Amino acid sequence: MGIKTELDLLHSRRTKIVATLGPSSNDAAIIRQLIESGVNVFRMNMSHGSHEDHEATYEKVRSIANELNNPIAIFADLCGPKIRTGLFKNGQITLTTDSTITVTTRDITGEAHLIPSQYSALADDVNPGDRILLDDGKLELLVCSIDDTEITCKVTQGGTLKDKKGINLPGVAVSAPSLTQKDKQDAQFALNLGVDFLALSFVRTEADVLQLRKLIDDGGFQSGIISKFEKPEALINASSIIKVSDAIMVARGDLGVELKPEQVPVAQRKLINRARNLNRPVIVATQMLESMMENTHPSRAEVSDISQAVAEGVDAVMLSGETAAGSYPVQTVRMMARIIQQTEAYLFEENNFADLERHLSQMDTPIPFGHAIAHSTANMAKQMEAKVIISLSNSGMSAVTISSARPTVPLLAISCNPGTYRRFNLQWGTLPILAEDAGNTHPNKLARRVARDSGAAQEGDFIVLVRGFASNPKLNTPSITLLTV
Numbered sequence: 225m226g227i228k229t230e231l232d233l234l235h236s237r238r239t240k241i242v243a244t245l246g247p248s249s250n251d252a253a254i255i256r257q258l259i260e261s262g263v264n265v266f267r268m269n270m271s272h273g274s275h276e277d278h279e280a281t282y283e284k285v286r287s288i289a290n291e292l293n294n295p296i297a298i299f300a301d302l303c304g305p306k307i308r309t310g311l312f313k314n315g316q317i318t319l320t321t322d323s324t325i326t327v328t329t330r331d332i333t334g335e336a337h338l339i340p341s342q343y344s345a346l347a348d349d350v351n352p353g354d355r356i357l358l359d360d361g362k363l364e365l366l367v368c369s370i371d372d373t374e375i376t377c378k379v380t381q382g383g384t385l386k387d388k389k390g391i392n393l394p395g396v397a398v399s400a401p402s403l404t405q406k407d408k409q410d411a412q413f414a415l416n417l418g419v420d421f422l423a424l425s426f427v428r429t430e431a432d433v434l435q436l437r438k439l440i441d442d443g444g445f446q447s448g449i450i451s452k453f454e455k456p457e458a459l460i461n462a463s464s465i466i467k468v469s470d471a472i473m474v475a476r477g478d479l480g481v482e483l484k485p486e487q488v489p490v491a492q493r494k495l496i497n498r499a500r501n502l503n504r505p506v507i508v509a510t511q512m513l514e515s516m517m518e519n520t521h522p523s524r525a526e527v528s529d530i531s532q533a534v535a536e537g538v539d540a541v542m543l544s545g546e547t548a549a550g551s552y553p554v555q556t557v558r559m560m561a562r563i564i565q566q567t568e569a570y571l572f573e574e575n576n577f578a579d580l581e582r583h584l585s586q587m588d589t590p591i592p593f594g595h596a597i598a599h600s601t602a603n604m605a606k607q608m609e610a611k612v613i614i615s616l617s618n619s620g621m622s623a624v625t626i627s628s629a630r631p632t633v634p635l636l637a638i639s640c641n642p643g644t645y646r647r648f649n650l651q652w653g654t655l656p657i658l659a660e661d662a663g664n665t666h667p668n669k670l671a672r673r674v675a676r677d678s679g680a681a682q683e684g685d686f687i688v689l690v691r692g693f694a695s696n697p698k699l700n701t702p703s704i705t706l707l708t709v
């Protein structure tokens with residue numbers, strides 16, 4: 225896929241698509257189709273699959289993305305202290321409501337009435353009367369008694385339980401740290417592969433994020449961090465967590481178990497607004513097209529859910545089991561792209577993304593420095609009917625600040641750092657451009673050339689160039705330049 229095709233896509237879809245890799249999508253032909261159907265970012269879930277599997281899939285994605293000249297970004301999602309069931313003899317067991325079962329932390333294979341879990345402190349963390357939720361809360365147990373490694377429970381909500389499904393303990397203070405020993409090993413592995421981001425599960429505080437940041441920095445890597453909001457504590461500490469993260473994810477699967485399900489949509493809205501106000505990309509994840517794991521058509525409620533997230537101004541929507549283990553991975557991505565396009569077309573027609581801008585301008589004054597520049601850029605580009613906004617970024621700050629204003633005019637984000645270039649692909653309405661030259665000496669010339677070569681603008685068209693953002697206030701000298709190609 226050349227840059228012109230990408231540009232056409234950007235004109236028709238600003239909200240990005242994240243797809244999880246797994247057994248249904250580890251084949252080169254499928255990966256190619258997923259990219260051609262609209263995937264912008266792939267997720268490798270470290271909770272499943274071996275390092276060998278992940279490495280093989282990673283190399284396939286990179287080689288196909290290179291071949292297609294597509295700025296696909298890849299992130300590794302660390303397990304975090306997610307407690308899971310172990311393996312069962314036939315891959316699953318059935319739990320009957322009102323029956324008695326045992327959860328054990330012994331290292332065994334599970335069978336009827338016996339659920340293994342590798343989390344060794346489980347028996348210490350729970351008390352009689354606590355609830356244990358299984359598989360994103362679909363099944364529920366009540367703790368009756370604890371004897372060393374054995375937790376005796378009554379099944380209060382039965383059903384089928386498969387291998388390695390999540391265990392949640394709502395209201396129980398889990399002793400495991402956010403970054404477990406396994407996470408550190410998985411992070412090293414993924415950083416060595418060259419992932420663009422690491423996703424940190426079950427973040428509770430800013431310190432959790434900084435611990436991972438240190439691990440990345442100590443290894444001399446540049447990977448970004450996506451903080452996953454899955455705990456009530458994270459919502460309380462949202463601003464401080466967002467500020468030290470490169471992006472966030474509203475991880476609705478675990479969040480909906482740790483909170484009540486009805487609290488999730490409000491948390492989603494608040495997090496989208498908070499992340500945008502702080503210039504950080506935000507992903508909404510989980511069960512977006514869940515029914516398409518087995519069906520070729522989505523439920524009406526799923527379609528509305530995606531449409532709603534787009535209208536709320538999210539940067540990216542994510543597919544999990546749908547592309548990792550579902551029967552129709554490519555059809556699911558196509559469906560997601562269609563839903564996004566239809567909703568965005570309406571929003572642009574109604575000038576509703578501009579309403580989001582107004583929402584932002586309702587923030588306390590003076591509004592943050594970057595927002596003023598970003599909104600002026602968006603407005604000027606629109607008023608002058610500029611063909612494109614071009615940002616020049618070393619760190620990526622100019623591009624993410626402009627993207628957060630959700631401009632009507634497409635944003636071409638230039639960087640000469642391949643990692644920054646790919647990380648741009650998670651951002652709303654941003655088409656990444658990799659340049660050999662950072663444009664420090666001849667920025668106008670570079671901007672004109674990129675606008676022309678990408679087909680975004682022709683001789684005589686207006687373009688708007690933005691550059692000079694920096695996190696150090698003394699070096700922060702953003703400028704807007706109106707250029708004629």
Ligand SMILES: Nc1ncnc2c1ncn2[C@@H]1O[C@H](COP(=O)(O)OP(=O)(O)O)[C@@H](O)[C@H]1O
Nearest residue numbers: 244245246247269271272273477544545548549
């Ligand atoms: N790499 C993989 N290998 C095997 N199964 C996978 C893989 N990725 C996902 N799956 C399956 O798809 C389901 C949904 O995927 P996902 O949301 O990524 O996982 P989870 O919710 O378990 O963290 C998983 O529970 C698992 O059954």
Ligand SMILES: C=C(OP(=O)(O)O)C(=O)O
Nearest residue numbers: 475476477478479509510
């Ligand atoms: C995305 C999520 O995390 P995971 O799939 O790793 O549990 C979630 O909980 O919604």
Ligand SMILES: [K+]
Nearest residue numbers: 271301302303
């Ligand atoms: K995970």
Ligand SMILES: [Mg+2]
Nearest residue numbers: 454475477478
């Ligand atoms: Mg989760």
